[in-house]
Amino acid sequence: MEHIRVVQNEVIRIYDLDKQVIAVFQKSTGQFTTTCQLTPDEHNALMKTGNFGGGKGWFSGQVKNLSPVTPVNSFESDVTGVTPIDNSQVDNPGLLFFTNTINSK
Amino acid sequence: MTYNQKRPIQLLKRSQDLKNQGKNLFIENREEDFELSEYNIAVEEHIFWQDRYQVALSMEDFLNRKIDGKELCGRVYGLRRKLINTCEKFMLELSSGKVKDFQPDPRSKGFGSLISFLRAECDNFQEDYANPEFYDSIKACFLKLQKVLDEEEK
Numbered sequence: 001m002e003h004i005r006v007v008q009n010e011v012i013r014i015y016d017l018d019k020q021v022i023a024v025f026q027k028s029t030g031q032f033t034t035t036c037q038l039t040p041d042e043h044n045a046l047m048k049t050g051n052f053g054g055g056k057g058w059f060s061g062q063v064k065n066l067s068p069v070t071p072v073n074s075f076e077s078d079v080t081g082v083t084p085i086d087n088s089q090v091d092n093p094g095l096l097f098f099t100n101t102i103n104s105k
Numbered sequence: 106m107t108y109n110q111k112r113p114i115q116l117l118k119r120s121q122d123l124k125n126q127g128k129n130l131f132i133e134n135r136e137e138d139f140e141l142s143e144y145n146i147a148v149e150e151h152i153f154w155q156d157r158y159q160v161a162l163s164m165e166d167f168l169n170r171k172i173d174g175k176e177l178c179g180r181v182y183g184l185r186r187k188l189i190n191t192c193e194k195f196m197l198e199l200s201s202g203k204v205k206d207f208q209p210d211p212r213s214k215g216f217g218s219l220i221s222f223l224r225a226e227c228d229n230f231q232e233d234y235a236n237p238e239f240y241d242s243i244k245a246c247f248l249k250l251q252k253v254l255d256e257e258e259k
Contacts, residue, residue: 017131017132018124018129037189039149039188039189039217039220040142040146040148040149040192040217041146041149041150041217041218041220041221042221043142043145044139044142044143045221047131047135047142048139052221
């Protein structure tokens with residue numbers, strides 16, 4: 001079982017590698033928020049940095065929507081139990097897990 | 106970047122073969138996944154470049170108060186959806202051999218980050234599009250884009 005797990009404070013993101021779609025959940029409540037299909041550029045950025053806000057190329061330095069991400073070791077404490085994911089989904093190698101803070105404005 | 110005509114097709118087929126086996130290229134071979142990503146990004150940027158005037162016009166309309174932030178973001182999300190769909194269709198055609206001798210427009214290099222930036226800002230300021238910071242951010246972005254378009258017309 002291989003996952004990328006990145007944790008910040010408020011949001012958990014589950015990324016389906018095959019469909020390149022992210023599902024976003026509130027960490028505190030486990031409530032589903034939204035889904036977002038990524039562009040190739042965003043997919044690449046997410047895989048390399050854990051963020052997908054368009055922070056390179058022409059507009060580098062302008063994007064400020066996502067905080068730097070911090071990898072964590074404890075999947076169980078940070079994800080399991082607060083998102084509606086069952087074990088079969090956790091074992092799916094096509095799903096990657098991220099959490100992040102929405103620190104906008 | 107010279108777009109290799111054979112390599113992305115090889116990678117796409119390998120990615121599809123793995124999918125059929127319930128596996129994923131990123132998990133099996135990250136280097137190849139990143140390599141495929143680079144080819145996909147070149148396609149994305151080439152396609153999105155063709156919408157550059159439409160993007161600039163939408164931003165200008167917002168800055169001139171002809172449309173509000175909600176309308177601007179609606180257009181951004183729509184363009185982004187169209188971009189994703191067009192990219193997927195194009196990659197299918199590329200892998201099936203329907204598209205031959207593709208070379209991305211060199212001017213499009215790095216342009217894919219524009220739509221990601223706009224999407225991120227629309228997400229950031231959702232329900233607060235009247236925030237002056239949103240206006241300033243779009244303005245700074247527009248000026249950068251306008252400079253590129255001006256250079257193109259010279």
